[in-house]
Amino acid sequence: MSNLTEEFPSISSNDLKQYLREMLFIRRFEEQCNIAYRAGLAGGYMHTYIGMEALASGWINSIRKGYDYVITAYRDHAHALLLGTDAVAVMAEIIGRKGGTAGGKGGSMHIYDPENGFYGGWGIVGGHVPLGAGLAYAARYRNEDRVVLNFMGDGAANQGVVYETLNMASLYDLPCIFIVENNEFAMGTRLEYHAADPELWKRGQPYNMKCERVDGMDVIQMRKDAQRIIDWVRENQKPYWVEVMTYRYAGHGAADNDRQLYRTKEEEEVAWARDPIARLRKYLIENNIMSEEAIEAVEAETEAEALAVLEKAKESPFPDTDEVYDNIYTDMTPEKGH
Amino acid sequence: MPNMIELSYREALQKGIVEEMERDQNVFLMGEDIGRYQGTFKVTRGLVEKFGQRDNRYNLRILDTPITEAGFAGIATGAAMAGLRPIVEFMTMSFSILALDQIINHTAKIHYMTNGVVKCPIVFRGPGGAAKQLSAQHSHSMEGWYAHVPGLKVLAPSTPADVYGMMKSAVRDDNPVILYENPGLYAIKGMVPEDDAAFTVPIGKAAILREGKDISLVGYSRMTQINLEVAELLAKDGIDAEVVDVRSLLPLDTETIYASVKKTHRAVVVYEDWRSGGFGAEIAARIGEDCFDDLDAPVLRVGGLNVPMPYARNLELQCIPDADDVLAAVRKAF
Known part of the structure; x- marks a missing residue:
């Protein structure tokens, strides 16, 4: 297999085919989530990754899967899928079933799979960021060479606890990569209305930390930048702050049904021109790596797979009512009854 | 030993x-x-x-x-x-x-x-x-x-x-x-x-620090020390108080607390936290719910005054429950 890039890291055409398949599957999976939500199968808050697929794909395909730790906020389906979590279990969790990753107790925002290195799945904006640094603390304490991918949104980049964490991560040399998924909106508030300085990449600088801004809409470039940064952190045992530019085509969550409150249709059309999947598709055809027909076949397959995942997840029963007290503690239950 | x-x-x-x-x-x-x-x-x-x-x-x-x-x-x-x-x-x-x-x-x-x-x-x-x-x-x-x-x-x-x-x-x-x-x-x-590395105290077990038959003084942390002092003062008046040291709030050893109340038929719950909504209120409510037929008096609470803690020493001492506050509650129970 010839390498497409001479510089590090080498990315083979098979790798690119894999990225396309994964990104397509994530998008189709998220669309099925929306269908499930509209059908009343999923409830609560549900946030899809549509438009941001190249970002998580580039990073997670650059780590040692199952060894390195990954943690993120509530827009968490893609990270789990890329790490190898069973898609049916993820979907079953999203629709609150016994066969879900957390037995139906977590829901869309709380997907976990520590066996594959995934530590959630958290609902308080910025709240999980110190937990990610704590995972890095454990790695450092045990003299392992794991790194942590600590994802957050641009909204989280204003939270106080994030800066407490940056200070300590730098002070204690923690191998933690803070990745701001800058999709330009904190829920319905545009970046320039929530950030005094919208150049979020600068925000690690006061903590004596390497910082940069990279593009998250081109999976090839994302993959290269991610590998370079991950290798540096593993080698140097220091934290890193990265702002990744991306765009959220969907609303904030499934309940966000009027995007015109905070952006125009014209703006969305311009953003769609940067669609990371269309971009990779075009690259593969132009470079004769895949034919149009071959790509269409993958599109049809991933669509069918995502559909099958939802159907399979629906077969899982609801949790038993007597499970409600299970796993609050490892060794006891709280006082029972109303 | x-x-x-x-x-x-x-x-x-x-x-x-x-x-x-x-x-x-x-x-x-x-x-x-x-x-x-x-x-x-x-x-x-x-x-x-x-x-x-x-x-x-x-x-x-x-x-x-x-x-x-x-x-x-x-x-x-x-x-x-x-x-x-x-x-x-x-x-x-x-x-x-x-x-x-x-x-x-x-x-x-x-x-x-x-x-x-x-x-x-x-x-x-x-x-x-x-x-x-x-x-x-x-x-x-x-x-x-x-x-x-x-x-x-x-x-x-x-x-x-x-x-x-x-x-x-x-x-x-x-x-x-x-x-x-x-x-x-x-x-x-x-x-x-001194040298028993295997020694532990279990979580979720209250302790009876002083046995008595007339009233249960239920508390935890420093208030247990106050309750021990009060029990000695009451003994001089011929009241035999039992001191229940809750030790573990969650989980709560209601078995030991209830057994004491069923024996003494009276209870005063003492806690330093603000009286209103403090954990002593939870203990008192549970005794009231589960030991109603055994009680000869309402379950009474002694808690900290419902004020932000003031600086002046006399005001601070006024806020924290002391032996006199517990004695006053005990008198109300008879």
């Missing part, structure tokens, strides 16, 4: 920490000024020299943290998720208010939200309640706030032997545990097993 040694509450607590750190390499300590400064209440005196190097920029086993409670509570929680067993000191429990989002929204819920996949073995400990003239922002009793939260365990030992044994049990527990220490207890002395 193991050899016994007289230690202060502070020394007994440190003995428990040191033994667990020596037993298990995964146990480490973090908090503000616990290392080079030796701890604000000196619970960690000498530990940076014992487990690290004073001159190191940082010591991973005795970690001096910046004054950022939410951040270090979260880092400790993440480390526990990955298998370490942190002991986190809050300089005072009042400062743990800054970390409530981490402790309540993250630490306490991890095990449930992962349906049992991730464990979070961690101890948050520190002085709570009034010390001496620390006024409104440094005198909070936080134990009732934490005992409200499913997923946490909350301990409030009143004697050196109990704080020693409960500290050890807390570290060995696979769940997050809050160990609440009243600063008024650090200097009290008591007998502690």
